[in-house]
Amino acid sequence: MSETPLGGSAIRWRGGEGGVLELLDQTRLPGEARVLSLSGLEEVRDAISRLAVRGAPAIGVAAAFGLWLGIRAAPEDQAGFDAVLAEAKARLVSARPTAANLAWALGRIEAAARGADAAPARKRRAFEAAKALLDEDVRTCARLAEHGAGLIRDGESVLTYCNTGALAAAGAGTALAVVLEAHRRGRRVSVFACETRPLLQGSRLTMWELMRAEVDATLITDNAAADVMRRKLVHRVLVGADRIARNGDTANKIGTYGVALLAKAHGIPFHVVAPLSTFDPTIGSGDRIPIEERAASEVTQIEGRPIAPAGARAFAPAFDVTPAALITGIVTEAGVISPVDEAGVTRVLSNPRASI
Ligand code: MRU
Numbered sequence: 616m617s618e619t620p621l622g623g624s625a626i627r628w629r630g631g632e633g634g635v636l637e638l639l640d641q642t643r644l645p646g647e648a649r650v651l652s653l654s655g656l657e658e659v660r661d662a663i664s665r666l667a668v669r670g671a672p673a674i675g676v677a678a679a680f681g682l683w684l685g686i687r688a689a690p691e692d693q694a695g696f697d698a699v700l701a702e703a704k705a706r707l708v709s710a711r712p713t714a715a716n717l718a719w720a721l722g723r724i725e726a727a728a729r730g731a732d733a734a735p736a737r738k739r740r741a742f743e744a745a746k747a748l749l750d751e752d753v754r755t756c757a758r759l760a761e762h763g764a765g766l767i768r769d770g771e772s773v774l775t776y777c778n779t780g781a782l783a784a785a786g787a788g789t790a791l792a793v794v795l796e797a798h799r800r801g802r803r804v805s806v807f808a809c810e811t812r813p814l815l816q817g818s819r820l821t822m823w824e825l826m827r828a829e830v831d832a833t834l835i836t837d838n839a840a841a842d843v844m845r846r847k848l849v850h851r852v853l854v855g856a857d858r859i860a861r862n863g864d865t866a867n868k869i870g871t872y873g874v875a876l877l878a879k880a881h882g883i884p885f886h887v888v889a890p891l892s893t894f895d896p897t898i899g900s901g902d903r904i905p906i907e908e909r910a911a912s913e914v915t916q917i918e919g920r921p922i923a924p925a926g927a928r929a930f931a932p933a934f935d936v937t938p939a940a941l942i943t944g945i946v947t948e949a950g951v952i953s954p955v956d957e958a959g960v961t962r963v964l965s966n967p968r969a970s971i
Contacts, residue, residue, distance in 0.1 A: 620650045625782045626668060626676055628749065632687060632742050636680045640667045641782055645823040656685035656703055663710040663717075666814065670783020671857045671893050672752050675716030678707045679745040682724045686741060691734040700728060712905045713866055713934045715858040715895045720748055749785045755890045756786025758948035763793030763853070763888050766946070767804055771797075771850045774807040774840065777868035778820035779855035779888065790853040790888040791824060793946065798830050805831035807849060811868060812837055813913045813931065837870055844881040852878045856889035856945075863939030863955035864901025865889075869932050875941040884943040891947055891967050894960065901936035909933050 621627045625639045629652075636653045642665065643649045651667060653659050659681030662668050668677045685703030689696045704721050711717060727744030728737040767773070773794055780791030787795065797804045806825055811817035818834050825832035835843060843849055852874060858866045865871075865887050878885040898904060914929035915921060923929065944953030945960075950970045952959040 620648050623781075624785065626673055626749070626785050628680055628746060632738075636677065636684065638662055638668045638677065639782070641669055641820060642667050644782070645819050653681075654684065656681050656706060659684060660706055660710045663707070669816070670778060670788070671714040671716040671855065672756070672784035672786070672789070672890060673782070674711060674714045675720035675892060676745075676749050676752055676785045678710070678717050679720040679724050679748045681707050682721055683742050683745045686728070687738060689734065689738070693734065696734040696737060700725060711907055711933075713857045713907045714893075716890075716892045719892045723748055752784055752890075753786035755892075755948045756784050756788055756792050759789055759888055759890065759946055760787055760792040760796035762948070762950055763790070763886070763946040764796040764800060764802075766886065766944075766951070767793065767797035767802055767851070769802045770804075771802070772805045772807065772848055774809065774843065774849045774852045774874070774883075775821065776809045776817060776852075776854045776871050776874055777811045778816040778824070779853075780821060780824040782820050782824060783855065789855040789890070790886075791821060793853055793888055794825075794830065795828055798828065803831075805833070807833050807835050807840075807843055809835055809837045809840055809870070809874070811870065813909075813917075816868070837873075840874055841877050844877055844883060849881075849883055852883060852885040854885075854887055856887050856893050857934055858898070858904050859887070859889060859894045859945065859960070860898040860900050860904060861894075861896050861960055862900050862957045863942060863945065863952070863960050864904070865937045865939070865942060865945070866901065866904045866906065866934045867937065869935050872935040872937045872941075875937040879941050885937075885941060886944050886946055886951075887937075887942055888946040891949065891964065894964055896961075896964055899957075901938065904934075904936055906935070907933040 638651045640649045689699035728741040780788035808821040909931040911929035915923040939955040942955045944951045
């Protein structure tokens with residue numbers, strides 16, 4: 616992302632151990648590029664739950680620093696420190712239940728802290744681990760982009776859903792980073808961005824990123840996806856993920872499943888782009904992925920204005936699950952898993968350093 620108030624990033628830590636977490640408030644985009652400066656765990660939790668910071672990798676990085684903010688003033692005695700750490704972790708992990716990166720990041724910070732005996736060293740390690748996690752996300756996104764860009768042929772038209780670019784990560788993002796990398800390499804690539812109801816991450820955020828990068832991008836309503844596919848205007852679908860089960864079933868923004876069915880019906884390759892931190896090896900299939908339900912007002916209102924009769928009942932799942940059978944491949948930092956099945960996922964997770 617070029618020239619944002621945070622120097623090309625959507626999330627940044629400013630200062631040393633006593634510093635603040637800075638986020639580009641995504642609820643305000645594209646109208647306003649406003650920076651939030653957060654110095655407490657509850658502020659970070661609130662930013663995550665109201666989607667000021669969003670996208671699975673960015674949620675993980677924000678939560679890591681949220682945990683640091685929650686423990687930096689913890690008592691120095693072991694029992695007191697442990698109690699504050701456990702409470703802080705529980706507060707953050709409940710902020711958004713679907714993105715696997717949230718619990719993964721918190722687990723990393725906790726493990727780093729527990730690797731030392733005394734509280735001062737525990738705190739230092741937790742802070743260092745949060746900074747390392749942010750840096751690692753930047754490197755991981757770069758590898759995803761590299762692996763994914765290899766799939767894109769010159770002249771391709773890609774359909775994407777939700778927002779998976781630099782706003783959704785500390786680094787360049789996932790699916791959108793692939794498009795931007797192909798564009799950077801000089802391939803002619805164009806994008807159909809689905810607007811992504813109800814919170815419009817596609818129109819507000821993806822179009823903002825694509826237009827700033829001068830990629831040939833066209834916004835469509837979600838219900839235009841079938842038609843552009845039938846007209847043969849789409850060569851490939853690229854989406855991100857919030858949690859991937861051991862068999863490859865993938866939770867992503869509500870509506871992704873429908874796009875995958877449409878891609879299958881039209882013979883269009885459908886790739887998921889996600890870091891290994893989005894995989895949840897404890898879950899055998901998508902049936903067990905917890906799906907976050909949002910407030911009905913996110914469906915019945917747009918920016919506070921009613922678009923349904925007062926009192927209308929609404930159902931607002933934030934994510935749906937795309938079965939592995941509909942996914943052509945999953946692009947990870949270790950390479951592309953294809954076919955998508957338990958054997959392929961297990962192979963990568965058990966030896967992530969060996970590129971596929
Ligand atoms: O509710 P959101 O905006 O956090 O949902 C985001 C998505 O579904 C993204 O596609 C996913 O997190 C991958 S982001 C790189």
